[in-house]
Every structure is written in C-alpha cells, then in structure tokens.
Amino acid sequence: MPDGTPLLAMRGIGKSFPGVRALAGVRLDVHAGEVHALLGENGAGKSTLCNVLSGAFGSYEGSVELAGEPVALHSPGHARRLGIGMIHQELTLVPDMSVADNILLGAEPRTRLGRVDARRMRDRAATLLADVGLRLDPRQPVRQCRIAEQQLIELAKALSGDLRVLIMDEPTSALADAEVRRLFAVIRTLTARGVAVVYISHRLEELEEIADTVTVLRDGGYVGTRAMAGADRAELIGMMVGRPLGELYPRPASVAADAPVRLRAERLTLTGDTRTGRTALHDVDVHVRAGEIVGLAGLMGAGRTEVLESVYGAHGPRAVTGRVTLDGVPYRPRSPRWAIRHGLAMVAEDRKAQSLVLGNTVRFNASLAALARFRRYGRVDRRAEGRAVDEQVAALRVRTPGTQAVVGTLSGGNQQKVVLAKCLLTRPSVLLLDEPTRGVDVGAKAEIYAICHRLAEQGTAILMVSSELPELLALCDRIVVLCEGRVTAELDRAEATQERILTAAMARGTVLTRTAAGRTEEEVHDR
Known part of the structure; x- marks a missing residue:
C-alpha cells in the first residue's frame, strides 16, 4: 500500500x-x-x-x-x-x-x-x-x-x-x-x-x-x-x-517416591481404527502416584489421547487389553460412566463435540456428570446442586452472566472452564486432562495451573496431555513420551528437556524397555 x-x-x-x-x-x-x-x-x-x-x-x-x-x-x-x-x-x-x-x-x-x-x-x-x-x-x-x-x-x-x-x-x-x-x-x-x-x-x-x-x-x-x-x-x-498475575508456573515440592500409586496401566493395548483415525496402542505402561502430575508428550497421532480415552473407557472393554489398577485394585475400563463411579474424570480434547451440551445452561453442563452426588431419596437436591455449581463457577472465574446462561454463548476459554468445573464436581481421585488449556488466555491458564497444583497437594493423581512443551516441563513431575502408539521415553523433571522430548517423539521404531535393575534401555525394532 x-x-x-x-x-x-x-x-x-x-x-x-x-x-x-x-x-x-x-x-x-x-x-x-x-x-x-x-x-x-x-x-x-x-x-x-x-x-x-x-x-x-x-x-x-x-x-x-x-x-x-x-x-x-x-x-x-x-x-x-x-x-x-x-x-x-x-x-x-x-x-x-x-x-x-x-x-x-x-x-x-x-x-x-x-x-x-x-x-x-x-x-x-x-x-x-x-x-x-x-x-x-x-x-x-x-x-x-x-x-x-x-x-x-x-x-x-x-x-x-x-x-x-x-x-x-x-x-x-x-x-x-x-x-x-x-x-x-x-x-x-x-x-x-x-x-x-x-x-x-x-x-x-x-x-x-x-x-x-x-x-x-x-x-x-x-x-x-x-x-x-x-x-x-x-x-x-x-x-x-489489568491486574497482578503472579508466577505463571508455580513449582510445588516434588512428590514423595513412596507415595501410593493411584493409577497404573500395564501393557495397555488398543486396536487402531482407520474409519475414525484412532491410533493403535502397543503395550503402553504408565502410572501416576497420589499428588503427582504426569505428562504425555508426542506428535500428532502418537496415541496420547488414546491412552486417556482407553483408561476412561471411551472405547469400551473389547478394544482395550492390558492390566489397569486403581489404588492397587484391578479395574476394567468399561465406559465413561463406569470411570466416573470409580473416581476418574476427564477433560476431553474437543469440548464442543465431547464435553458440552452447547444449547443448554452453564448449570446443566457443570453438574451433569455429578448428579449422583446431589441425589436424595431418588430426586436431585436442586438447592445443593446450585450451590456447588456457583462455588465452582466462582472458583474458576468463569465469565458468564449467570449459571442459567447458555454455555454456547460463552467464549471458548470460559467454555473450557465449565468443562473443568464439570470434572471437579465429581470429586475425582484421578484427573485426566487432554489439552486442558487449549484456547485459554494467560490469566485463565495461571488459574488452571494453580488448581492442578492444589488438587495434587490434596492427593489427586493427574495425567495430562499437552502440545505445549513449556507447559509440560513446568507442571509435570514426570513426562512419558509416545511415538506411533509406543512409549519411547520416560523422563523425570530433572532430566526432561524440549530436545530430549522431541527426539523421543520422533523415534520411530524405538521402544522403551526396562532392565531387571529398573534402568531403561532402548530397543530398536524393524517396522
């Protein structure tokens, strides 16, 4: 011009x-x-x-x-x-x-x-x-x-x-x-x-x-x-x-090595599906201790979302094999409803298609997964439900004219906060987060990070997927890296770097194996 x-x-x-x-x-x-x-x-x-x-x-x-x-x-x-x-x-x-x-x-x-x-x-x-x-x-x-x-x-x-x-x-x-x-x-x-x-x-x-x-x-x-x-x-x-924000990534104390394992998945295997674009999983091992935040890293199509969905029962019991335990007790992922009953909650990757009823209210969406908590004598206690939703909306700083506002009229970031409120109202012991800060502003991110740390301090086990490597590096106690449905690295906070994560994320044909002494070594397979 x-x-x-x-x-x-x-x-x-x-x-x-x-x-x-x-x-x-x-x-x-x-x-x-x-x-x-x-x-x-x-x-x-x-x-x-x-x-x-x-x-x-x-x-x-x-x-x-x-x-x-x-x-x-x-x-x-x-x-x-x-x-x-x-x-x-x-x-x-x-x-x-x-x-x-x-x-x-x-x-x-x-x-x-x-x-x-x-x-x-x-x-x-x-x-x-x-x-x-x-x-x-x-x-x-x-x-x-x-x-x-x-x-x-x-x-x-x-x-x-x-x-x-x-x-x-x-x-x-x-x-x-x-x-x-x-x-x-x-x-x-x-x-x-x-x-x-x-x-x-x-x-x-x-x-x-x-x-x-x-x-x-x-x-x-x-x-x-x-x-x-x-x-x-x-x-x-x-x-x-327009206000002081404080530190974006507050770093909590490290989780004790002897903290009880809340969630353990061993040899988790999922059949792929070309019709839906679902990535196959091959003998994935992952565990999360009480009070620990574990990240799943990898490129697009690595199988990160599939790990969360498999544990949550989103693919049903027939497509998933392996051994899963919750607090040491065998658990078979049957369905999301079954998972919620056993103390799991999940923030899905696509809030619009998987987590929200966009034409209904903030209150309806926030309490939908936790209605059993408010049921008294076969009926929902609407007063208790309303109080609980109001508390979560206030705690998460959801910008809404009120809890009767249609959730589809809120901004994307505020919709994401409603999804998080929906999960927290179920009082989970294991929280699965798939891109929890997608489309969320820096102020809301700081609030979500603080909530994650507060939940971890209370003993909640958190397994999260994020495409933002700085987020994973700052928040997580350990990071498990996937490539083509296989675990290629498991890094603790002290040894994790962006370079090591990306190297493992692109390690096609490389599988992480464990020695008898507990050390890890890489085994390369022809594909």
Whole structure:
C-alpha cells in the first residue's frame, strides 16, 4: 500500500448481544505482509472482532476499509469474495463430507457441462494439503480425522481462495511443535506474498516468534498497540488482565517416591481404527502416584489421547487389553460412566463435540456428570446442586452472566472452564486432562495451573496431555513420551528437556524397555 496506508483499517467497531456489550470503539490497522496479533483474556472481544471482519456478524457499529476503500461486510461469502478468509477457533468443517469437499466447498471446479470435476477437485485438495504438511486421502471423511488434522484442513481451506487478509483464531491450539513449525512456514510464505495475517493466540512465546505487531483488547475495548519486537511480556500481560498475575508456573515440592500409586496401566493395548483415525496402542505402561502430575508428550497421532480415552473407557472393554489398577485394585475400563463411579474424570480434547451440551445452561453442563452426588431419596437436591455449581463457577472465574446462561454463548476459554468445573464436581481421585488449556488466555491458564497444583497437594493423581512443551516441563513431575502408539521415553523433571522430548517423539521404531535393575534401555525394532 502507498504511503504506509494499512491494507485493513477498522475504526470504532462496536457489537452488542442481548445483555452483553461485546465490543465498544475498537480500532485495528493491519498492513500488507504483516502478522498482527490480537491479545486479550477470554471474553475480551477478540473472536467477536474477527467475526465482524469475516462477515459472520452482518450488523455492527463503525467502519471497515480494505485497501483504502470502504467496505460493508454483510456475510462470510461476501468477505471471501473480498479476499478475507478466517480459520475459526471452533472448527467449521462438515464432518460427514470428505476432506476435498470441505476444502473446496462453494468453489468446486466444474466440467464443461457444469458438473463437479471430481478428479480436479481431489488433485487441488491434495496440493493444498501438501502445502500445510498433511498426508491425507482427500476422499477421507473429515469425521475420521483428528482435531489437529482438522485444524490444518481448515488452513488448507482458507488457502484455496485468493487471499488478501487471513484471520487465524487460535490456529495452534491442537498442534504439536512439529506441526506449529510447519504452520509458521506457511504463514511466512503468505506474508512474503503480501497477505495480511490477523493472528489470535494466548501463547506469548509463539507471538514473539511470528508476530510483527500486537494489539491488546480488554473487556471489549481497545487498550493499545505495540511493535512485537520491543514489547515487554510483563507489560502485555498487564495490559491484558489489568491486574497482578503472579508466577505463571508455580513449582510445588516434588512428590514423595513412596507415595501410593493411584493409577497404573500395564501393557495397555488398543486396536487402531482407520474409519475414525484412532491410533493403535502397543503395550503402553504408565502410572501416576497420589499428588503427582504426569505428562504425555508426542506428535500428532502418537496415541496420547488414546491412552486417556482407553483408561476412561471411551472405547469400551473389547478394544482395550492390558492390566489397569486403581489404588492397587484391578479395574476394567468399561465406559465413561463406569470411570466416573470409580473416581476418574476427564477433560476431553474437543469440548464442543465431547464435553458440552452447547444449547443448554452453564448449570446443566457443570453438574451433569455429578448428579449422583446431589441425589436424595431418588430426586436431585436442586438447592445443593446450585450451590456447588456457583462455588465452582466462582472458583474458576468463569465469565458468564449467570449459571442459567447458555454455555454456547460463552467464549471458548470460559467454555473450557465449565468443562473443568464439570470434572471437579465429581470429586475425582484421578484427573485426566487432554489439552486442558487449549484456547485459554494467560490469566485463565495461571488459574488452571494453580488448581492442578492444589488438587495434587490434596492427593489427586493427574495425567495430562499437552502440545505445549513449556507447559509440560513446568507442571509435570514426570513426562512419558509416545511415538506411533509406543512409549519411547520416560523422563523425570530433572532430566526432561524440549530436545530430549522431541527426539523421543520422533523415534520411530524405538521402544522403551526396562532392565531387571529398573534402568531403561532402548530397543530398536524393524517396522
């Protein structure tokens, strides 16, 4: 753009919903070839602002200029025709359609007779998938893809058009480090072509690497804009939260070596399923002591989620073999309901599809798994249930108009807090966490970390999956690394580093074995 004119200029943007003022007087300038980060707590208005820009909200206050020309954004289709694409935090794919159908939906290549050209469509989809580092059959239904794969399919979909502005709302929330590297390479290719990128993320360390400029929002209002190169992390956090945050990763005392083992899984094996994209597990050993936090690390498709789901009974008793004990007592994972009865609770990877009833209330969702706790003489004690939900909502600082608010109207991070409240109300002795801070702001992360440490101090055993290696390294007493459904390393806090974890995560064909003396040695198998 001439004379430093921004490619995108938003002025005085406002948006209201019934009972909520989501945005008020927000401004944003984004230049061609720039990665412009949006920072703010959950509920600060970041996603609402981007939904205005993508045309999802046809009515809004203020003005938008694209390449110096005023535009009125009234639909996503109109925004796409203007060259504005968006990757949403909550995925917008059609599960029962193929990968190719999703990528080119509404822009299908046609034959001379006007019919969809299936061959050209598959070839085009395969090229776009390769651009984002995915090796998938374009004919495969999206339902069979993992969350991380679906996130990259969303990126391929955005790249299918003639882009001028790309909005990315938490694009790395389900990606492991290797996939994040690939994503950043794609972003740099786009910005080199002059594409402007609006990038929402709660991971300050990745913004320091990829972003040029940062704008901070708080409570629906504009706080300030800084050049990312000269921005101080403490200053940005202060702008975001408007209050002292304290240490992000408080380190508790180490767990005693003789603490009782709450959960032990030995030779855990799960049959794979190509229809659902489920990774097979092969003789996985993992244990968690009372008061211990154990992390599961690995690349996309390594089997981390499958370990949690197998212990939780999500795959039923027939698909899973091995020996599982709870407090030394044999336990057979039958179903999630069976797991809850025996003191297990799980925060699932995909809150929208697996953990929440989006059309129902905060109270309904938070108490759903714990209703047996409030049952008196065959009926639910609604007063006791309401008090317990109110206490959890307050403790987790859920931003909601009230517990009768529909959970689907909350921001993604506040929905995640409701999922955590749902688990804690069951009073678990073993807590399974699958990407517990996905889409959660830095303030909420600190609160979730503090809750995890408090639960551990009370004797709860925590087994968690995270794609953020700094999170695992700071929180966990031990880290178990998986590759292709096998354990390739088990590291305690003192010896764990990002380099050792990544080396083990890419150790194809390597299996961790134990010697009689308890030491470990690696055994390489031909595959």
